[in-house]
Every structure is written in C-alpha cells, then in structure tokens.
Amino acid sequence: MTEDERKYWVAFSVFPGVGPVRFRLLREYFGSVKSAWNAPERELRAVKLPEKLVSEFIAFRKKFDIDAYLRQLSTLHVSALTLEDAKYPELLKQISDAPFLLYVKGLHNSKPIDLTRTIGVVGTRKITHYGEDVTKRLVAGLVANGFTIVSGMAYGVDAVAHQTAIDCGGKTIAVLGCGIDIIAPPSNDRLYHEIAEEGHGAIVSEMPLALRPNKGLFPARNRIISGLSLGVLVTEGADDSGALITARNAGEQGRDMFAVPGSIASPYSKGPLKLIKNGAKLVEDVQDILDELGIPSHRDSSIRASHATISYKAQSADEQKIIDVLLQEERHIDEIVRLTGIPISQVFSLMTMLELNGAIKEVGEKRYGIVRPA
Secondary structure, three states: OOHHHHHHHHHHHHOOOOOHHHHHHHHHHHOOHHHHHOOOHHHHHHOOOOHHHHHHHHHHHHHOOHHHHHHHHHHOOOEEEEOOOOOOOHHHHOOOOOOOEEEEEOOOOOOOOOOOOEEEEEEOOOOOHHHHHHHHHHHHHHHHOOOEEEEOOOOOHHHHHHHHHHHOOOOEEEEOOOOOOOOOOHHHHHHHHHHHHOOOEEEEEOOOOOOOOOHHHHHHHHHHHHHOOOEEEEEEOOOOOHHHHHHHHHHHOOOEEEEOOOOOOOHHHHHHHHHHHOOOEEOOOHHHHHHHHOOOOOOOOOOOOOOOOOOOOOOOHHHHHHHHHHHHOOEEHHHHHHHHOOOHHHHHHHHHHHHHOOOEEEEEOOEEEEOOOO
C-alpha cells in the first residue's frame, strides 16, 4: 500500500459515520480508499449510503486536514495499523467486523508482544478483595505460561489484570473505548504510561484522537478485546456487567469463554455464574484454561515471577495450594481457607507441618507468609 493510499484509511477512521462494514462497501465499490474519499457526491449517493450521511461526509472532508492529523499522530508517537498491514493481529483479522484501522501506542523493544498467545481478562469495576485475589493469581499464572494479557484499562479487574502482568514481567494490551490520547479513567495515568512508554505492552484503539469515552463506544471496544484473544476470562462481575458482553463476543467470534465461580451471596459473582450456566469453562486455576485451549503448561523462565521460588517441596496437592496462595502475598488464615477451599481444620494441620518444615511462618495476627531463601 502506498503512503498516499494509507493516509485516506486514516482519514476515514476519523469520520464517525463509517465503520468496518461501510468502509468495505466503499472500498469495493470505488476500487481504492483514496477514490472513495474523493468521489463526487452523486457517486457516493449511488452506493446507497443514507442521504444524511453523505451530506455529513461531504462537509467533513472539506474541512478535515489530513496532513495536520498525521503530524499530530507522529508527535504523539502513535502508529496507524491498517487491516492490510503484515503487523495487523491475525486473530483480530478473523472477526467479521474487524477494525479497518487500529491506532497503536507502545515502545518497541527487544522482546516483542506475543499476539499468538493472548487472553482477555475482564470484570467488574467494583472489584472485591476476592476478585482482586483471583485476578492476580490467574494473571500471574497466565504470564508465567507466556500469555499476553488483554483488557480495557478500566477501574477494577481491568486495572488489576494489566498491573499484575507488568509486575510479573509480562506484556499487556490495553484496548480503549476512546481516543488513544485520552487517559480514562485519569487515575490510570501511571498504568497508561507504564504500558505505552516503558515497554510493557501497547495501547490500542480504533477511535480517532481526542474522542472522549462514552457508554456507546464500549461495545465496539469490547469486541476488540475478545477479537485479540484466544479466549476471555471473567473473574468477577454483576449479571449486567459489560464484561459479560465481552465474553459473549468471544463466544460469537468462536473464542473460548472462561469464568471464575464465587459466592452465590455476592452480586459480583452473578456474572461469572451466569456464564458458567451458559457453557463457559469453570476456572479454578490456570491449568483449567491451558487444558481448554490445548496448550501444554510451560512456565517461561524469562518471565519475572511475582514471587521468589522456595526450596521446600510440597508433600501433597493441598500443601501446594497453601504455598501457591502465600507465594503471592502474606495472608490471614481466613483468606487461606477461602482461597484454597480446604476445610479449616485441615488447613491448621497442614500449616503446622509447613511451619515445622520451615516453608512458612506466622507474621502476626494469624497472618502467614512464605519463608524466602536467603
């Protein structure tokens, strides 16, 4: 594709009335994107576009300065990736309404983003302590097995998923429902810069620069999250959560749906439970995801784990469960019981043996942590 043709792909991405379907129609009818952009008004009407849309487009192209917009992209270090570019994600290209252009912001470094092993991790903005625990635990395991984490950089589960991927030395992709130059919510400013400017992944959007977020844009954003992913994992969410839309998109796109069960008394477990009832894979640990995707377990030695290894070798599966939850962070005995699912009487017995063997220690107020190697 010539640079002259490419700039008209960019131009069409700024006009709000043309999405993937109309863009394909115009391109096929006129033979090139440049010809479609410059087509006489009478020919645009012949394509059977709505009268109002044609009038709005004619007015838009008269005042839109393509070259100034391209200079702005360059200043912001934002790339424009078209559907025909070799670097366009193959998984995303497979969906029926793939964006014809993606804006991308990310630092090129020696370790590129792996787009062949990606998983979407989404959920409620009103994350609970349980939701945070399971999101961190599963994302850490996914990163250790070489996955790139895809999410929407919203409050709650999204932000925890991105940050955990970064903390574990992995890569993450944030898909925005606004212009790529808009940090929303503003509280994720640090996270945005870590992903976009410090080599931890990429920010992507199909929306033009300066477009503010609004609810109407999120369904389009959600289809990109699922489209970029082999499957979508919902760790926590209400039964009307936007995360369920992302999961349903995954199913419609032929991707796997995964959900973490939670308490039937929690409103934020209703979403995952609904997905499980409708056929999503129930996830207790990372192995459930690997098995469903047919991917052998493989912990990438180049990935920085969120914890140090320990020399003690667990004597049973239940001991290993306790070690796994404590490897992430120090925890109260009640948390250990809840996260492992082991009866409390058995937990006390197992932890006594782990203490005697020097694997764990009490750090105060019934809180326990791993004994790290010196």
